[in-house]
Amino acid sequence: MRTxxxxxxxxxxxxxxxxxxxxxxxxxxxxxxAEIFVDSVEDYGGDSGSGDLxxxxxxxxxxxxxxxxxxxxxxxxxxxxxxFQDGLAWSSDFEKGxxxxxxxxxxxxxxxxxxxxxxxxxxxxxxxxxxxxxxxxQWGNNDVEFVALDACQxxxxxxxxRVQKANVDQGVHYxxxxxxNASDVSTTGTRYGYYLDVGYxxxxxxxxxxxxxxxxxAKGAYVRFASEDCNTVSDNARSWSCDPxxxxxxxxxxxxx
Amino acid sequence: xxxxxxxxxxxxxxxxTVSASLPEAPTDVRRYGVDTSSSxxxxxxxxxxxxxVTALPLEEELFGGMExxxxxxxxxxxxxxxxxxxxxxxxxxxxEAIDTRSDAAVLAEAEELFEALGLAPSGTVExxxxxxxxxxxxxxxxxxSDLGSWVAHQVAVFTQEIDGLxxxxxxxxxxxxTQGEGVFASFSHAVRNLEDLGAADLLDASDAVSNxxxxxxxxxxxxxxxxxxxPESVEIxxxxxxxxxxxxxxxxxxxxxxxxxxxxxxxxxxxxGDVLWLEPALADTDIPQHAIxxx
Numbered sequence: 416m417r418t419x420x421x422x423x424x425x426x427x428x429x430x431x432x433x434x435x436x437x438x439x440x441x442x443x444x445x446x447x448x449a450e451i452f453v454d455s456v457e458d459y460g461g462d463s464g465s466g467d468l469x470x471x472x473x474x475x476x477x478x479x480x481x482x483x484x485x486x487x488x489x490x491x492x493x494x495x496x497x498x499f500q501d502g503l504a505w506s507s508d509f510e511k512g513x514x515x516x517x518x519x520x521x522x523x524x525x526x527x528x529x530x531x532x533x534x535x536x537x538x539x540x541x542x543x544x545x546x547x548x549x550x551x552x553q554w555g556n557n558d559v560e561f562v563a564l565d566a567c568q569x570x571x572x573x574x575x576x577r578v579q580k581a582n583v584d585q586g587v588h589y590x591x592x593x594x595x596n597a598s599d600v601s602t603t604g605t606r607y608g609y610y611l612d613v614g615y616x617x618x619x620x621x622x623x624x625x626x627x628x629x630x631x632x633a634k635g636a637y638v639r640f641a642s643e644d645c646n647t648v649s650d651n652a653r654s655w656s657c658d659p660x661x662x663x664x665x666x667x668x669x670x671x672x
Numbered sequence: 673x674x675x676x677x678x679x680x681x682x683x684x685x686x687x688x689t690v691s692a693s694l695p696e697a698p699t700d701v702r703r704y705g706v707d708t709s710s711s712x713x714x715x716x717x718x719x720x721x722x723x724x725v726t727a728l729p730l731e732e733e734l735f736g737g738m739e740x741x742x743x744x745x746x747x748x749x750x751x752x753x754x755x756x757x758x759x760x761x762x763x764x765x766x767x768e769a770i771d772t773r774s775d776a777a778v779l780a781e782a783e784e785l786f787e788a789l790g791l792a793p794s795g796t797v798e799x800x801x802x803x804x805x806x807x808x809x810x811x812x813x814x815x816x817s818d819l820g821s822w823v824a825h826q827v828a829v830f831t832q833e834i835d836g837l838x839x840x841x842x843x844x845x846x847x848x849x850t851q852g853e854g855v856f857a858s859f860s861h862a863v864r865n866l867e868d869l870g871a872a873d874l875l876d877a878s879d880a881v882s883n884x885x886x887x888x889x890x891x892x893x894x895x896x897x898x899x900x901x902x903p904e905s906v907e908i909x910x911x912x913x914x915x916x917x918x919x920x921x922x923x924x925x926x927x928x929x930x931x932x933x934x935x936x937x938x939x940x941x942x943x944x945g946d947v948l949w950l951e952p953a954l955a956d957t958d959i960p961q962h963a964i965x966x967x
Contacts, residue, residue, distance in 0.1 A: 461891030465899045469892070469963035530899035532945075537899035546899075567898040579816055596896040596946055600961065602842060602921055609734070610761070613742065618765035622807075623858065627919055628842050631805055631829040648767060664819070665812045666767060671805025671827045 433503040435476075437483065438495025442517040444558040451482055451496040452522035452559075454504035456529035459539045471528035472500055474565065474604025478526050481608030482652065493524065493652075504529075505540040511553035513543065520557040524611075524652070528604060531566025531592075533574035549577035555586025555640075560655055561617055564592040565603050570636035570669075571595070578638050579665045586658035587640060588647040591621040594634040594669050602628030611652040618648070622670055629672040639666040686893070687905045688885045692935075694877040694911055702835065703869035703954070704796070704915070704927045706753060710865050714756040714789045716741060719748040722788050723758050723856065736923035754864035755843065755920035756789075763857035767809045769822035770852050775804040782828035782848040785859065791846070793832070793863050799846055802829040807849075825849050825857055832863060834915045840932050840950060841961065842919030862920050864927070872929055872954060877911050880931035880951040883967045884908075887949075894937065894947045895962055902940035906947055910934040913953060918961050929953040 441448055455475035457468045475498065482493040497518065499508070507513025509527070519525045530537040535548040549569065554562055568574060570592040578590050597603070606627045610620035618637060625635035641647045642659040648666075650656060716729050716739045725748050729741040737752035745762035779801050786792070786799070793799060810821035828848040832839040843862030851857055875883075887893065893906055916930045933949040950959055952966040 459891075464903075465901075466893045466903065467891040468897060470961075471897075528897075530897050532899045565897070567896060576812075576816055579812060583814060583816075596898055596948075598842075598948075599895045599897055600842065602919055605921065613747070615759075615761040616765045618767075619759070619761045622764055623759055623761075626847070626858070626860065627921070630831075630840075630842065630845050631802060631827070631847070648765070663814055665816075667810045667812070668767060668807060668824070669810075670807040670825070671829070 433500045435498045436496065440495060440497055440521065442521045442557075448495060449493040450522040450558075451479055451493045452508070452519050452525045453479055453496065453498040454508055454527050454529070454538070455498070455500050456504050456538055458501040459530065459537070464539055465530040465537055468529065468599045470599050470601040471565070474601035475526055475528045477601060477605035478608035481605075481612040482524060502539065502541040504538055506536075506538040506543040506545050506547040509536065509547040510551040512551060515553065516557045519562065520554055520559045522558065523560050525559050525562045526565065526604065527563070528565040531564060531569045533568045533571040534577070536564055536566050536569060549574060550581055552578070552581040553585050554582050554590070555588070555658060560588045560650070560658070562587060562590045563607065563621065564590065565597060567593060567596040569593065570638060575636065575638055575667050583640060583665060584660050584663050586660050588650055588655060588659065589617055589640070590638045591617070592636055593625065594636040596633060598629055598633070600628040614651065614653070616649055616651045618668070626672045631671050633672045634669055635672055636667065636669045639668065641666065686888055686903060688888055688908065689905065690881055690908045690911075692909050692911045694881065695913065697874040697876050697913065697953075701837070701872040701874055701913075701929055703872045704834065704866040705869045706924050706926060707865040707867040708753060712750065712754045712756070713793070713863055713865065714750065714791050714861065716748060716750040718789045719750060719756060719758055722785070723748060735921055749920070751920050753920075753922075753924050755862035756860075757920060758856070758859040760857050763851050763855065764849065766851065766857070767824050769809075770824060770826070772823050772826060773853070778804045778826050778828045778850060781850065781853065782830070785848055785856070786846070789859075791861055791863065794866070796835060796866055797863055798833045799830040799863070800833055802831050802845065804828055825851055832917060834866075834927065838912065838914040839917045840914050840930060841916045842921075843917035860920070862917055864924070866927065869926070874913075874929060874953045875931070875955060877913070877931055880953065881908065881911065881933065884933055884949055884951050886967070894949060896946055896948050898945045900937055900939050900943060900945050903937045904940050905938050906935055907938070908933050908935040916950060916959055921961070926957065928957040928959065930959060
């Protein structure tokens with residue numbers, strides 16, 4: 416059972432082993448509340464699983480820090496967040512048959528850092544089946560606009576169509592990730608949060624953040640959903656278009672890092 | 673030179689084998705500190721002049737200390753440790769099609785840009801062209817049917833060589849992202865001024881592999897975030913020596929020599945995936961960017 420102490424004051428936060436939170440979490444499609452959801456996994460049970468990682472928590476926390484703080488030119492202030500780590504991060508947080516609507520899909524910006532492959536993302540939780548398949552997603556039908564998957568290959572040539580099919584017309588604007596393998600570095604999360612904070616578009620922030628932490632051996636990618644009425648190309652952390660929920664087209668962008 | 677041996681069946685169920693030839697450790701490798709007392713290679717003035725940014729730069733403590741000048745969508749970053757970045761945040765996210773140019777033209781333009789910025793490394797460091805990449809955009813309709821694809825940016829990539837050795841890490845490469853002739857979306861480099869700290873007493877490649885095998889037994893076997901269900905064995909197919917160059921994320925005092933181990937992990941069901949690891953080549957230096965401590 417995961418529990419939080421909910422604090423409502425600005426800048427207030429609480430943390431316990433494996434989780435942190437701030438603000439009053441809402442599970443409704445509350446477009447007026449700025450919310451962040453983060454799952455990060457480093458403990459995969461050693462080499463019996465996919466092998467442990469070391470930088471996922473740091474990068475995720477830095478992402479959350481920049482998004483929830485007033486810094487420099489920032490007009491963003493995502494002071495409401497939920498961050499689960501290791502055993503408390505569950506695959507069901509991202510699954511339509513699980514608790515997606517009250518975690519990932521209750522936020523505006525969502526971030527996962529851990530292992531992945533072209534079928535989805537991997538967990539090592541105290542609950543769930545430990546694998547959130549792309550086909551189990553239905554993102555945006557509640558609230559989430561931007562889902563970043565800081566993991567290998569989820570948006571590979573075979574992964575992108577799975578993400579597209581599961582999420583088209585559901586309302587999510589962007590699914591951000593990698594076509595190729597990704598490195599276990601904190602840079603991606605750190606810079607993504609920083610660039611969003613200083614006003615870059617979601618696309619530019621992810622493109623540059625992935626470049627900053629990798630070499631040209633890797634490729635970043637995003638899947639962008641849009642429609643005639645809802646053009647998401649210029650979305651940023653301060654304002655974004657309406658949700659593409661019907662007759663949507665999909666843009667794939669893949670870049671050399 | 674060693675090759676083709678089963679190194680160990682580590683404490684866990686995983687085995688590590690080495691099919692790579694293990695190179696001899698060179699005897700003339702130097703230790704290089706990062707000299708922050710002299711002028712950085714690409715300063716804020718050069719960035720602002722070249723990219724037409726007139727805003728007053730602000731000093732920030734982030735990322736090891738930097739100056740940041742922002743004007744509309746243009747951002748210049750000059751880091752105290754020597755790196756520099758420029759981004760046009762509007763162009764970088766553009767999905768518009770461009771008329772592509774030849775690789776030679778894109779690389780030549782990038783070299784001209786380096787010259788204009790003053791990015792001329794010392795004899796110790798050389799920037800060597802790697803090639804030209806791209807941002808490729810494609811579109812599908814509601815049913816997932818293809819609606820076409822095109823190139824939105826071209827990327828000129830150069831890598832640092834230090835005393836002829838390759839470099840690894842996020843700062844190893846300098847790149848220029850272009851949307852057409854003279855239209856720059858991004859520039860990035862992490863070339864530092866180096867000072868010679870003396871000869872490096874390197875661990876042998878076999879020591880590096882042995883240290884890596886110990887780490888596998890402790891639960892970490894790759895720097896890649898690749899999900900593999902039930903990994904059984906790792907085969908190291910390449911071992912090479914180079915310098916680790918951090919990106920522009922924070923202060924850096926030394927560029928450390930590392931052994932780069934690359935190979936393949938195989939799972940119980942026969943699934944395979946890439947493995948990549950960096951092992952410190954000096955007994956007293958860590959790779960903190962990956963939480964790897966020396967042994």
